[in-house]
Amino acid sequence: MxxxxxxxxxxxxxxxxxxxxxxxxxxxxxxxxxxxxxxxxxxxxxxxxxxxxxxxxxxxxxxxxxxxxxxxxxxxxxxxxxxxxxxxxxxxxxxxxxxxxxxxxxxxxxxxxxxxxxxxxxxxxxxxxxxxxxxxxxxxxxxxxxxxxxxxxxxxxxxxxxxxxxxxxxxxxxxxxxxxxxxxxxxxxxxxxxxxxxGTREAETVRLLETNYRHVNIALVNEMAVLCHDLGVDLWDVIRCAETKPAGFQAFRPGPGVGGHGAPVDTLPGQRPLRLVELAGQVNERMPAYVVQRCATLLNEHGKSARGARVLLLGVTYKPDLADQAGAPATEIAEKLGALGAQVGYHDPYVADWRVGGRRVPRADSLYEAAAAADLTVLLQHHRTYDLQGLAVKAQLLLDTRGATPTGAAHRL
Missing domain, CATH: 3.40.50.720 (NAD(P)-binding Rossmann-like Domain)
Known part of the structure; x- marks a missing residue:
């Protein structure tokens, strides 16, 4: 037909x-x-x-x-x-x-x-x-x-x-x-x-530019997140103020890593490398390890070791309110936490079964009960169904990698 x-x-x-x-x-x-x-x-x-x-x-x-x-x-x-x-x-x-x-x-x-x-x-x-x-x-x-x-x-x-x-x-x-x-x-x-x-090459390069633009700007705010934490500066407030500038600034926000289907392209066959994109890739690739480092530090500051700690990961998809896990940093973060000896569980309203390294990660049925029982709860993706104010009250310790919780309600990236 x-x-x-x-x-x-x-x-x-x-x-x-x-x-x-x-x-x-x-x-x-x-x-x-x-x-x-x-x-x-x-x-x-x-x-x-x-x-x-x-x-x-x-x-x-x-x-x-x-x-x-x-x-x-x-x-x-x-x-x-x-x-x-x-x-x-x-x-x-x-x-x-x-x-x-x-x-x-x-x-x-x-x-x-x-x-x-x-x-x-x-x-x-x-x-x-x-x-x-x-x-x-x-x-x-x-x-x-x-x-x-x-x-x-x-x-x-x-x-x-x-x-x-x-x-x-x-x-x-x-x-x-x-x-x-x-x-x-x-x-x-x-x-x-x-x-x-x-022509076709110009249209193909549009995709290259748009993808690299996203990754480079995310890398910038990811670096700023690390710097601002070291300085004791609230980056989220900095971004809030900066985005009021009427020209010359577009707000990007940091996170635990960069997911999605579009990978940055820093080298083309027979061409010199795109150094800025290459550096941005290195910055973004370090973010899952940085999140794990922050987890271990927070646990230590509260008298707990990462080994044996119960860590609950919230949101394992790469975008909010979607089931798509393409390139989501949650997998690497779970692997690294597991390597430290942590007992990792997760909650995601869009993912009923999650496997890391071929092993099924325990899924929390009751979000509030799981957060209350966990030594550390880590918000990796801000799904709209999450009541972050309620989670902040229930969780023993909450690390927010998305800057979504009310000011002072959690530790932010």
Missing amino acids: PADLAVIGLGHLGLPLAQAAAAAGIDTIGYDTDPRAVAELAAGRPPVDGSLTAPAIRRMLSGGFRPTTDPAELGRVRTAVICAPTPPAPGGGPDLTALTEAARALAARLRPTTTVLLESPVHPGTTEEHLLPLLEEGSGLRAGRDFHLAYSPGRLDPGERARGYAHTPKVIGGLTPACTESAAAFYGRLADKVVRAR
């Missing part, structure tokens, strides 16, 4: 795109090689990362969205958007394995006049140097002549529903001007604003 659109890869990039397309009345299929994930979606059940709710999935299905594992479906669409995951590779840079598999599956069925778009996070040059040859060799067609090819970085903030797809400008860069216009015509049906880059 023909469709207007194929979304290839039903993860944190692909599902919101498919949702926006279905809502716009675009006949959409979602292709993924994971049969279990596809079966769950087809049954109306939400993804494990919590990026979409069950009602949202059901609305997509009723609007004509069809999840599938059948690659033959890819040969019946006018537009195909590759949203394959590109996690960090062991040797550095993005792992293009899933992207390569998606490209080959599409290429074998690619028809003339199809518009092929890439949204996966990649290094500048990947669209033309990696994706284009795969598509041309597998299809026998020429990009820019027989089919359109363009790149558009994924820019949605997971869990942020106020802007959504429609109110997040889409950046696009095509192989040729005609490719750019074909991509603009598609995304113009979903987003209020389309921004044309000069």
Whole structure:
């Protein structure tokens, strides 16, 4: 059965795109090689990362969205958007394995006049140097002549529903001007604003700049957090005052580490390293160890040793009010606390089962009782369901790594 659109890869990039397309009345299929994930979606059940709710999935299905594992479906669409995951590779840079598999599956069925778009996070040059040859060799067609090819970085903030797809400008860069216009015509049906880059490399580099911008600025406030603690200065009050400046300052806030799907890129193949980004990465990577150090110091100041101490971690996801644990610092913090001999438990309303190093971490059923029983409670993620004033009263000792508790109610990062 023909469709207007194929979304290839039903993860944190692909599902919101498919949702926006279905809502716009675009006949959409979602292709993924994971049969279990596809079966769950087809049954109306939400993804494990919590990026979409069950009602949202059901609305997509009723609007004509069809999840599938059948690659033959890819040969019946006018537009195909590759949203394959590109996690960090062991040797550095993005792992293009899933992207390569998606490209080959599409290429074998690619028809003339199809518009092929890439949204996966990649290094500048990947669209033309990696994706284009795969598509041309597998299809026998020429990009820019027989089919359109363009790149558009994924820019949605997971869990942020106020802007959504429609109110997040889409950046696009095509192989040729005609490719750019074909991509603009598609995304113009979903987003209020389309921004044309000069080409695929410029569009790819937009993603690089936006990701590195986030990590560099978080690193700055993380360094300030350590400095301000040593000076006895309330950093959270400093930020509150600084963000009143009408220009030249954007507020970022420190935390126990940096999670999320977008990894900072400090080195590109054949290019000199981005020294500022490299340094920022080092600062951010030290934060879980710093949190553990603060835990041990607090316990010691209250006459307790980290060895044998009962430590309760609150919020193990990377963002508030989401189940997504991608890159969350909670895992490393739990590992390091365990190495010190602490008895680690956790509470998270969005995570029913949490494993660290292959071992299941005990989950607290009653939050207040667990906080009262723990020698130290550590707020790693501020979910809205947490009553921090009540927790501050119940907990024997509370370390707030998010600056979310009322002033004086807890020890802050």
